[in-house]
Amino acid sequence: MKLNLFQLLCALFITVSFTARAQLKPVAYDAMPEDGITLDTGWRYSLEDKSQFAQPAFNDASWGSINPTKPLYNLPQLKGDKIGWLRLRFKTGTKLGSRPYIYSMWHSAATEVYLDGKLLSKYGKLSNNPAEVVPIGMNLPDQEIYLTQGDEHVLAIRFALWRGPVVRSNWINFCFITLSSTNQFLEVSKAIHKGNHVYIVLTSVFFLLSLLHLAFYRYDPTQRANLFFAVYAISSTVGFFCVIMQEEVQDVRIWMFVYLPAFLTTLMGGIWIIKALGNLFSLRIKWLEIVLWCIYAIVLVLIIFWQVDTPFFIGLIIFGLIEIGLTIKALRMKKRGAGIVAFGFAVSVTAVAPFLVGITIGNLTHQILILIEFLAPALGISLYLAREFALDSSLLREKLVQVETLSEQNLAQEQEKQQLLARQNDSLESQVAERTTALQKSLIDLRSAQTQLIQSEKMASLGELTAGIAHEIQNPLNFVNNFSDVNREMIDELKEELKAGNIDEALVIANDIQQNEEKIIQHGKRADNIVKGMLQHSRSNTGERQLSNINTLADEFLKLSYHGLRAKDKTFNAGLSTSFEEGLPPINIVSQDIGRVLLNLFNNAFYAVNQKKKVANADYKPEVSVTTSRGDGCVVVTVRDNGIGIPNEIKDKIMQPFFTTKPSGEGTGLGLSLSYDIVVKGHGGNIEILSQNGVYTQFVVTLPI
Amino acid sequence: MKILVVDDEADVQPLFLQCFRKEIREHEIEFDFALSGEEALVYLKEKHSEVVLILSDINMPGMSGIDLLSRIRHDYNVPPPPVVMMITAYGDEENHRQAIENGANDFLTKPLDFNLLKEKLKTLLA
Numbered sequence: 001m002k003l004n005l006f007q008l009l010c011a012l013f014i015t016v017s018f019t020a021r022a023q024l025k026p027v028a029y030d031a032m033p034e035d036g037i038t039l040d041t042g043w044r045y046s047l048e049d050k051s052q053f054a055q056p057a058f059n060d061a062s063w064g065s066i067n068p069t070k071p072l073y074n075l076p077q078l079k080g081d082k083i084g085w086l087r088l089r090f091k092t093g094t095k096l097g098s099r100p101y102i103y104s105m106w107h108s109a110a111t112e113v114y115l116d117g118k119l120l121s122k123y124g125k126l127s128n129n130p131a132e133v134v135p136i137g138m139n140l141p142d143q144e145i146y147l148t149q150g151d152e153h154v155l156a157i158r159f160a161l162w163r164g165p166v167v168r169s170n171w172i173n174f175c176f177i178t179l180s181s182t183n184q185f186l187e188v189s190k191a192i193h194k195g196n197h198v199y200i201v202l203t204s205v206f207f208l209l210s211l212l213h214l215a216f217y218r219y220d221p222t223q224r225a226n227l228f229f230a231v232y233a234i235s236s237t238v239g240f241f242c243v244i245m246q247e248e249v250q251d252v253r254i255w256m257f258v259y260l261p262a263f264l265t266t267l268m269g270g271i272w273i274i275k276a277l278g279n280l281f282s283l284r285i286k287w288l289e290i291v292l293w294c295i296y297a298i299v300l301v302l303i304i305f306w307q308v309d310t311p312f313f314i315g316l317i318i319f320g321l322i323e324i325g326l327t328i329k330a331l332r333m334k335k336r337g338a339g340i341v342a343f344g345f346a347v348s349v350t351a352v353a354p355f356l357v358g359i360t361i362g363n364l365t366h367q368i369l370i371l372i373e374f375l376a377p378a379l380g381i382s383l384y385l386a387r388e389f390a391l392d393s394s395l396l397r398e399k400l401v402q403v404e405t406l407s408e409q410n411l412a413q414e415q416e417k418q419q420l421l422a423r424q425n426d427s428l429e430s431q432v433a434e435r436t437t438a439l440q441k442s443l444i445d446l447r448s449a450q451t452q453l454i455q456s457e458k459m460a461s462l463g464e465l466t467a468g469i470a471h472e473i474q475n476p477l478n479f480v481n482n483f484s485d486v487n488r489e490m491i492d493e494l495k496e497e498l499k500a501g502n503i504d505e506a507l508v509i510a511n512d513i514q515q516n517e518e519k520i521i522q523h524g525k526r527a528d529n530i531v532k533g534m535l536q537h538s539r540s541n542t543g544e545r546q547l548s549n550i551n552t553l554a555d556e557f558l559k560l561s562y563h564g565l566r567a568k569d570k571t572f573n574a575g576l577s578t579s580f581e582e583g584l585p586p587i588n589i590v591s592q593d594i595g596r597v598l599l600n601l602f603n604n605a606f607y608a609v610n611q612k613k614k615v616a617n618a619d620y621k622p623e624v625s626v627t628t629s630r631g632d633g634c635v636v637v638t639v640r641d642n643g644i645g646i647p648n649e650i651k652d653k654i655m656q657p658f659f660t661t662k663p664s665g666e667g668t669g670l671g672l673s674l675s676y677d678i679v680v681k682g683h684g685g686n687i688e689i690l691s692q693n694g695v696y697t698q699f700v701v702t703l704p705i
Numbered sequence: 706m707k708i709l710v711v712d713d714e715a716d717v718q719p720l721f722l723q724c725f726r727k728e729i730r731e732h733e734i735e736f737d738f739a740l741s742g743e744e745a746l747v748y749l750k751e752k753h754s755e756v757v758l759i760l761s762d763i764n765m766p767g768m769s770g771i772d773l774l775s776r777i778r779h780d781y782n783v784p785p786p787p788v789v790m791m792i793t794a795y796g797d798e799e800n801h802r803q804a805i806e807n808g809a810n811d812f813l814t815k816p817l818d819f820n821l822l823k824e825k826l827k828t829l830l831a
Binding site: 477486523 | 714716719720723724726764765766767768769772794799800803815816817819
């Protein structure tokens with residue numbers, strides 16, 4: 001019996017009984033069992049080593065009986081490590097007839113085999129030193145022997161034990177010999193070859209699957225099921241390869257290293273496939289996994305210390321059931337593609353069914369079923385994974401197409417946008433150029449307009465002055481006229497008094513006349529000044545600086561402003577108070593410019609009180625005060641009114657050109673702006689504004705001496 | 706006869722005194738002067754009973770002549786009310802109308818024609 005998985009599988013279900021047939025010596029065989037004759041009875045053993053033991057004539061009646069087909073640990077009588085002997089006397093009956101037999105043997109020792117005193121075979125190296133024993137006993141070549149019916153044959157085996165590692169299990173027999181017919185041998189050989197083919201196929205397929213799923217995993221590490229499945233496939237590949245190697249290795253020491261892993265790796269594959277399933281179907285199997293590893297550990301211990309078959313198959317069945325259970329669960333949860341995996345398991349179960357129910361089937365069928373049993377679930381899962389991969393990739397391809405379409409659209413839009421941008425850019429540039437030209441023109445226009453405006457502002461303030469000037473000239477003229485009239489009368493009187501000889505009286509009158517004349521001169525000069533001032537003011541060229549008396553200037557323009565407003569608005573009135581500091585030094589100024597500044601300030605002050613009077617109650621008394629004083633290196637002119645004041649929010653703006661609070665058409669908005677320019681830029685002075693909205697406004701003009 | 710002249714021009718005072726020097730010498734007329742409406746009101750508070758005629762400029766800083774007129778008409782309305790004549794440099798209709806509306810007895814324009822004024826005073830005294 002060759003130790004491959006198939007046969008082990010069979011062994012689970014077919015109870016092999018070693019019937020101890022108590023037969024008389026020699027053991028007679030008169031029938032050929034299906035598996036050939038197993039030489040398991042009638043053996044005698046000796047722990048001595050004598051060459052005559054090989055001779056058929058030697059009487060071994062005193063030797064102990066033994067069944068060498070058992071594992072070594074079940075043969076306690078073979079104690080010690082010295083070279084010993086086994087002997088079997090047997091004969092074949094008439095039914096079998098005289099014929100050639102195929103002698104097959106495997107053992108876990110080194111042996112020399114003698115048949116009827118002649119050396120039949122010698123394998124390994126025998127030695128009384130166990131360390132030197134070389135146990136060649138597996139996959140030994142079969143030999144043909146010829147047995148004559150009725151003759152007694154003696155099989156004598158000189159052996160040297162190989163104990164190997166401390167293994168208490170049933171998987172290494174001490175010495176197993178069968179005799180089979182040539183036909184049987186041929187059949188078995190064929191079966192073995194086919195079996196090998198199956199395992200070669202399985203090894204190849206699983207190797208490919210390992211590579212395939214490792215590749216899948218390599219390219220998509222997120223799909224861990226591929227990794228688990230690849231581990232399963234690798235594990236199975238190793239297992240199947242070991243099974244193949246079992247048929248090749250002769251040295252027992254090596255053989256055990258291909259025999260045991262065949263089971264262990266195959267079983268371990270079951271755990272990985274369960275992990276793969278759990279991962280595929282997103283099932284929680286953490287605890288289940290721990291249980292599986294525990295089962296695996298238990299099976300491992302049992303295989304090493306007890307036997308291979310039962311623990312292995314129980315483990316395999318448990319894992320198989322769990323796999324099927326998980327698949328059913330996945331089917332119930334309607335997981336995508338679970339059907340493929342389930343189909344694989346179903347096929348596998350179907351393939352294993354004949355063994356389970358004990359149906360006798362041909363060798364070839366066995367091998368095919370084995371193939372199906374292992375391949376079906378693996379291919380099912382592999383197909384499933386491949387399908388997932390394919391579905392994902394087709395989805396990806398779809399997405400890719402969408403992405404490509406989108407990016408094409410995007411690109412097209414981008415280009416369109418760029419073109420649009422370029423066009424807009426062009427038009428913008430030309431627009432900018434146009435606008436720039438237009439702006440430059442406007443700028444030139446504006447500059448000339450500004451010049452005109454400044455001039456017209458001057459003219460406007462002059463216009464405002466006209467009435468004031470008229471009044472101011474009228475008053476001195478009145479005096480001139482009136483005093484002249486009076487003087488004419490008084491000169492008549494003077495003449496009369498002189499004629500009458502009243503010298504004293506005449507002198508009194510003459511004094512009066514003289515005083516009146518002074519008044520006339522005084523008022524004439526007053527008018528003259530006003531006219532000069534007016535002329536100065538209307539002059540458009542910038543005047544030259546000259547030493548001027550600020551008090552005179554302030555007084556003059558205050559009156560001009562006041563009377564100018566009075567002339568325009570008869571109802572207008574305001575209290576004027578002036579406080580001019582005596583003895584102020586003359587300051588070097590362009591007097592008509594400073595005059596304009598003061599005029600602006602006065603006009604604004606009167607405007608402010610007038611505006612307030614319109615809304616205030618009857619108790620309100622408009623007051624405008626003008627103060628001059630000497631400061632540190634400067635002269636200070638303060639113009640204060642108790643008018644409407646300046647709201648905080650426009651305080652910053654009132655010095656800006658064209659800013660005006662007056663109704664449209666009443667103010668140019670240039671007054672304060674020009675005043676600022678005149679005082680600050682023209683004279684190096686300063687204009688300070690103090691105001692409380694609704695209460696007062698105070699302009700403080702500082703001019704350096 | 707006491708006359709109060711209200712004008713912000715100080716030189717009005719020597720002018721009146723010169724023009725009416727005969728009348729003053731003969732104690733026919735007595736002049737008092739105020740440089741503003743406010744001053745005039747202060748003066749009137751004490752001497753309104755003495756004053757027969759008030760001559761007032763209209764165009765004055767602070768209280769204007771028209772304001773003063775309306776105050777006088779309001780405060781001193783017990784008979785006999787003082788005669789008030791308004792004087793202005795602008796002989797325009799608006800000032801004239803306002804003066805009459807506020808109860809001015811007469812309206813004179815600058816430059817003053819003193820002969821005309823004297824005639825008016827004579828009729829007033831008569």
